[in-house]
Amino acid sequence: MQKDLAPYQKRKNMAEIGFVAGFLFIIVFVVLNVAFEYMTFYALFLIIGILLVLFGIGLFQWTQRKFKQEFLKTYLSDLIENGEFVPRKGFSRVQGLQPIDVYRSEFIEQADRFYSYDYLHGIIDGIKFESSDVHLQRLEYRTYTDSKGNTRRKRQYVTYFKGRVFQFDFNKNFDGCVLVLERYRPRSSRKYKKVDLESVDFNKKFKTYTTKEHTAFYILTPHFMESLMKVEKDNPGNVGFSFIDNKLYFALHKNRSTFSLRPFRKIDDRYLKSIHDEVEMIYEMVDDLKLNRNIFKEDS
Amino acid sequence: MPDYVIVIIILAVLFLVPVVWFIATMNSLRRLKVKVNEAESGIDVALTKRFDVLSKMVDTVKGYTKHEAETFEKVVKWRQNMPDEMTVKQKEEFMEKMNQVQADLNVVVENYPDLKAEKVFTNLQRSIGDVEEHLQASRRMYNANVSRLNSRIVSFPTILVAKQIHMEKQPFFEAEPSKRQDVKMSF
Numbered sequence: 038m039q040k041d042l043a044p045y046q047k048r049k050n051m052a053e054i055g056f057v058a059g060f061l062f063i064i065v066f067v068v069l070n071v072a073f074e075y076m077t078f079y080a081l082f083l084i085i086g087i088l089l090v091l092f093g094i095g096l097f098q099w100t101q102r103k104f105k106q107e108f109l110k111t112y113l114s115d116l117i118e119n120g121e122f123v124p125r126k127g128f129s130r131v132q133g134l135q136p137i138d139v140y141r142s143e144f145i146e147q148a149d150r151f152y153s154y155d156y157l158h159g160i161i162d163g164i165k166f167e168s169s170d171v172h173l174q175r176l177e178y179r180t181y182t183d184s185k186g187n188t189r190r191k192r193q194y195v196t197y198f199k200g201r202v203f204q205f206d207f208n209k210n211f212d213g214c215v216l217v218l219e220r221y222r223p224r225s226s227r228k229y230k231k232v233d234l235e236s237v238d239f240n241k242k243f244k245t246y247t248t249k250e251h252t253a254f255y256i257l258t259p260h261f262m263e264s265l266m267k268v269e270k271d272n273p274g275n276v277g278f279s280f281i282d283n284k285l286y287f288a289l290h291k292n293r294s295t296f297s298l299r300p301f302r303k304i305d306d307r308y309l310k311s312i313h314d315e316v317e318m319i320y321e322m323v324d325d326l327k328l329n330r331n332i333f334k335e336d337s
Numbered sequence: 338m339p340d341y342v343i344v345i346i347i348l349a350v351l352f353l354v355p356v357v358w359f360i361a362t363m364n365s366l367r368r369l370k371v372k373v374n375e376a377e378s379g380i381d382v383a384l385t386k387r388f389d390v391l392s393k394m395v396d397t398v399k400g401y402t403k404h405e406a407e408t409f410e411k412v413v414k415w416r417q418n419m420p421d422e423m424t425v426k427q428k429e430e431f432m433e434k435m436n437q438v439q440a441d442l443n444v445v446v447e448n449y450p451d452l453k454a455e456k457v458f459t460n461l462q463r464s465i466g467d468v469e470e471h472l473q474a475s476r477r478m479y480n481a482n483v484s485r486l487n488s489r490i491v492s493f494p495t496i497l498v499a500k501q502i503h504m505e506k507q508p509f510f511e512a513e514p515s516k517r518q519d520v521k522m523s524f
Contacts, residue, residue, distance in 0.1 A: 209470070235481045251379055254481075255474035 045104045046304045052096035053301060059089025101298045105155070109296060109312070113157060116316045120159030124296075127153025128169040128202060139171050139202055142279045142286035143225040144216050148173035150194050155296050161320055162329035166205045168319070170295050171288075173198040200275070200291040203319070207285045208328050213249030215256050217265060217278040220290070222246075236262050242269060256280050264325040271318075287322065362498040369486040373507055376479035377425070380510060383472035384431060388416070390468055391438055394461045398442060401449050409438050425508045432472070439465065476510050483507045 063086035069079045105124035113122040128139040130151045139145055139153065152172040159166065174194040183189055216223055219242065223229040229246035232253050239245075239262045247253040257265075268287075269276050275290040295315055298304065323329055395409040412434045419427055445452065452458055487506045490499040499505075 209467075233481065233485070235477055235484070250376075251471075251474055251478055254478040255471060258470075258473070 041108060042304045042309075045100055045108065048096060048100040048103075049298065049304060052093045052100060054093075055089045055096060056093025056300075059086045059091075059093060062086030062089060097298070097300065104298060104304070105296060112309075112312070113316065114159075116313070117157075117159035117161065117319075120157065122296075123156045124154060126156040126169075128156070128167075128171060129153070137167060137204055139169075139173075140224070141204075141281065142202065142277070142288060143214065143227070143281060144218055144221040144223055144277050144279055145171075145173070145198065145202070145288060146175070146221075146224055148198075149176040150174040155294070161323045164206050164208075164323050164328045166203060166319065166323075168201055168203040171198060171200065171202045172196065172294075196292075198288070198290055199293065200289045201295050203285075203287040203289075203322070205285040205287070205323070205326075205328055207280060207283050208330055209256065210283055211252050211255060211280065213247060213252040214282075215248075215253045215280040216246040217243045217257070217280075218246065219243055219269065219276055220274060221277045221288075234262065235259075239266060242266060252280075261326065264327070267325060268322065285326070285328070359498055359501075362495055363502055366486070366489065366495070366499060366502065366504055369482065369489065370504065370507075373479065373482045373486055376475065376482045379475035380428060380472070380479055383468060383475045384428060384435075387432075387435055387465065387468045387472055390461060390465045391435055391442075394442055394458070394465065395438070397455070397458050397461060398445050398449075398452065401452060402445050408441055412438060425510055429511060480509050483509055 062082045066079055066082035066086060069076075069082065102124070105122075109124070110122045114120040128137055130140070130148070130153070131138055139151075140147065150173070153169050155170040157168050174196050177193055177195050179191045179193060181189055181191060214225075214227060214229070216229060222244075223246050227248050229248060230250070232245050232247050232250050233240050234245060234253065234257055236259065239257075243265070245253055245257065265278060272289055272291075277288040279286040296312065302308065391409065392413075395406050399406050412431075415434060416431065419431070423431065446458075446462075489495050490504060490506055
């Protein structure tokens with residue numbers, strides 16, 4: 038495996054060296070300008086510095102693209118039955134398009150800027166799933182006072198969700214919709230009502246909304262509530278679940294991309310283990326939530 | 338503003354605040370009671386569904402054993418002697434009787450592997466599993482609503498309103514753990 042990773046590591050090293058060298062050239066340019074009298078040839082340091090930084094960034098992105106398309110595609114499809122990883126594809130932001138639109142979960146806020154990539158789908162223990170990285174930003178206006186005392190308004194995009202969204206086939210048929218949310222709230226035209234379940238701990242951790250109270254109790258059995266609490270414990274403060282049209286949607290805010298390479302971090306067995314852990318988490322979800330116990334559905 | 342007007346306003350407020358609070362509390366208690374009743378009717382629906390599926394299952398096993406059919410006949414007769422509107426206690430009893438029939442059926446299934454292979458029977462087993470889940474959901478929903486209502490009724494000052502409108506604590510729908518274990522489905 039290490040042998041397969043070596044070419045990517047080599048290119049990534051070059052990219053990082055280029056970036057650091059470029060940065061150093063720019064620092065030298067600044068130091069020369071501050072410490073000595075200005076001379077035209079100092080600009081050479083700046084130009085070379087900028088070129089090296091651009092080279093570093095470009096090579097890093099190219100390496101990442103190649104790594105995902107060539108290595109991760111095969112690696113992930115080997116780990117998951119019928120698994121397919123498509124780095125340049127993601128969930129849609131428009132209803133009716135394939136793959137699914139991310140707002141189908143009914144708790145993710147409409148974004149002003151929307152990015153989705155690293156689409157992964159497959160079958161785990163007979164359960165179909167789809168997942169994708171999603172990065173959502175909203176436009177905010179910030180007012181501030183400049184040095185001359187004038188009040189100004191600044192436009193900026195603020196990230197409010199960066200993580201992974203999953204859709205699983207659910208093991209029970211049910212009417213109505215249920216949302217189990219920690220940091221989100223319902224975002225739908227449906228009339229959701231808050232419901233308290235019998236578990237005090239669960240009610241403290243999550244807010245449960247439903248269009249049909251009975252369905253909330255039907256889906257959220259005591260065992261299932263415990264499993265959701267366990268998932269939450271592993272990812273505190275960052276999860277949201279919804280149960281709609283016999284599907285389970287799960288959003289996990291991580292504030293980072295799942296499969297992207299990280300600068301100055303080696304592509305080695307440790308890195309592969311982190312990828313493996315991401316897949317393992319999907320297996321655990323299916324197992325913990327007993328999605329593979331399809332006892333109430335007709336054999337299909 | 339003349340003093341007497343201020344006094345009238347203060348008296349009106351002192352009178353209105355308790356009246357408004359009384360009406361609001363009374364309405365919220367009645368809303369809770371409606372929710373309890375709705376949840377109870379959910380239990381009725383689930384019990385009826387379970388009874389229907391059980392009767393189909395008993396019909397299917399008739400050819401294999403007569404004992405279960407007789408036990409079920411007793412449950413049917415018991416149900417016929419009960420009023421349409423059963424109390425929570427009677428519903429618990431009804432559920433326990435059905436649990437017993439179901440537990441007996443599970444034993445029959447274990448003794449007759451042919452039965453396990455019959456598609457009609459396996460479909461019924463799947464249905465009864467689902468009905469059982471719905472029954473548990475209805476039971477839990479009922480108990481959660483009863484718990485909310487009862488805890489409000491016993492707390493001060495709501496207890497004053499509850500007494501005025503003759504609202505009493507509602508019984509929980511209990512299911513003994515041992516009885517619940519009996520109905521574990523064996524697939």
